[in-house]
Ligand SMILES: *[C@@H]1O[C@H](CO)[C@@H](O)[C@H](O)[C@H]1NC(C)=O
Ligand SMILES: *[C@@H]1O[C@H](CO)[C@@H](O)[C@H](O)[C@H]1NC(C)=O
């Protein structure tokens with residue numbers, strides 16, 4: 001009896017503390033914050049790629065702009081040639097990182113697995129750097145629409161798990177040192193529109209499962225040692241614009 005009353009009192013105290021800390025946090029700042037996991041992942045990514053642009057990333061970086069905003073140099077078509085473009089997606093209470101573009105920054109090091117911890121990431125573009133290592137299988141957890149690793153030094157195969165990113169519309173891996181066969185599993189990407197993997201070292205044939213990629217608009221696989229026939233099913237890709 002006594003101990004249960006004490007437990008109840010302790011519980012009430014606990015609730016009061018929770019309430020106080022929640023309202024203090026509200027009071028302390030009306031800004032929406034990034035979750036700790038995303039702040040920590042960004043810090044680890046920056047240190048692994050020796051990228052100084054995110055050195056001051058904090059929970060409030062989305063609202064203050066500190067730590068994530070960088071100068072961008074665009075080309076004449078308005079596309080970024082050099083620079084970092086990070087976009088947050090915020091509702092009234094919380095922010096998440098939704099777009100990361102780090103282009104032409106001469107980044108080195110191994111492709112950080114921690115990108116997979118940014119679970120709200122929609123676009124990851126690391127075009128034209130010197131990043132090496134392999135494409136982590138854990139990227140298969142992300143709900144990306146665009147994955148571009150164009151112009152790096154990535155090796156090894158495309159992990160089967162990339163075929164689990166059912167939201168994927170653009171897979172751009174041109175100009176790397178990738179090897180192995182094109183995974184069958186990629187035929188399970190119903191929204192895939194752009195598949196650009198030229199200038200690698202892939203082997204084997206085009207999987208028959210690719211017959212299901214009927215939203216394909218731009219398909220580039222030159223510059224590897226693929227073999228076999230040009231598949232008939234390409235005739236069923238009625239949206240194809242570039243082959
Ligand atoms: C990233 O995700 C992995 C696997 O879910 C987890 O073990 C790790 O603790 C996470 N890292 C961070 C920084 O949250
Ligand atoms: C970058 O700065 C703009 C305006 O200063 C701000 O609206 C935006 O939220 C900032 N973005 C990030 C990711 O901090």
Ligand SMILES: *[C@@H]1O[C@H](CO)[C@@H](O)[C@H](O)[C@H]1NC(C)=O
Pocket residue numbers: 072080085086087099101123
């Ligand atoms: C940043 O990326 C988003 C998404 O691709 C794009 O809409 C925006 O124009 C980019 N910002 C700059 C300055 O290029």
Ligand SMILES: *[C@@H]1O[C@H](CO)[C@@H](O)[C@H](O)[C@H]1NC(C)=O
Pocket residue numbers: 091092093094096
């Ligand atoms: C904000 O988004 C989070 C998911 O990131 C969700 O859990 C929460 O309910 C949303 N809050 C509002 C007010 O929409």
Ligand SMILES: *[C@@H]1O[C@H](CO)[C@@H](O)[C@H](O)[C@H]1NC(C)=O
Pocket residue numbers: 082104105106
């Ligand atoms: C990358 O390296 C090249 C060659 O050293 C240099 O010209 C260029 O300015 C560097 N780019 C950046 C963004 O540091």
Ligand SMILES: *[C@@H]1O[C@H](CO)[C@@H](O)[C@H](O)[C@H]1NC(C)=O
Pocket residue numbers: 108109110132133
């Ligand atoms: C990746 O590049 C770094 C230098 O940027 C090098 O030290 C490391 O050995 C390379 N790793 C692999 C697997 O090639």
Ligand SMILES: *[C@@H]1O[C@H](CO)[C@@H](O)[C@H](O)[C@H]1NC(C)=O
Pocket residue numbers: 177201
């Ligand atoms: C590509 O594969 C061929 C044949 O297996 C090999 O001779 C060549 O060195 C490879 N090139 C690269 C860049 O890995």
Ligand SMILES: *[C@@H]1O[C@H](CO)[C@@H](O)[C@H](O)[C@H]1NC(C)=O
Pocket residue numbers: 187208209210211212
């Ligand atoms: C295409 O998708 C359908 C339905 O998911 C499946 O039954 C079929 O086996 C797939 N075709 C190929 C060639 O993988």
Ligand SMILES: *[C@@H]1O[C@H](CO)[C@@H](O)[C@H](O)[C@H]1NC(C)=O
Pocket residue numbers: 211232233234236
């Ligand atoms: C093309 O699509 C039609 C209709 O879905 C299907 O019957 C046929 O088998 C497909 N052709 C090839 C070569 O996949």
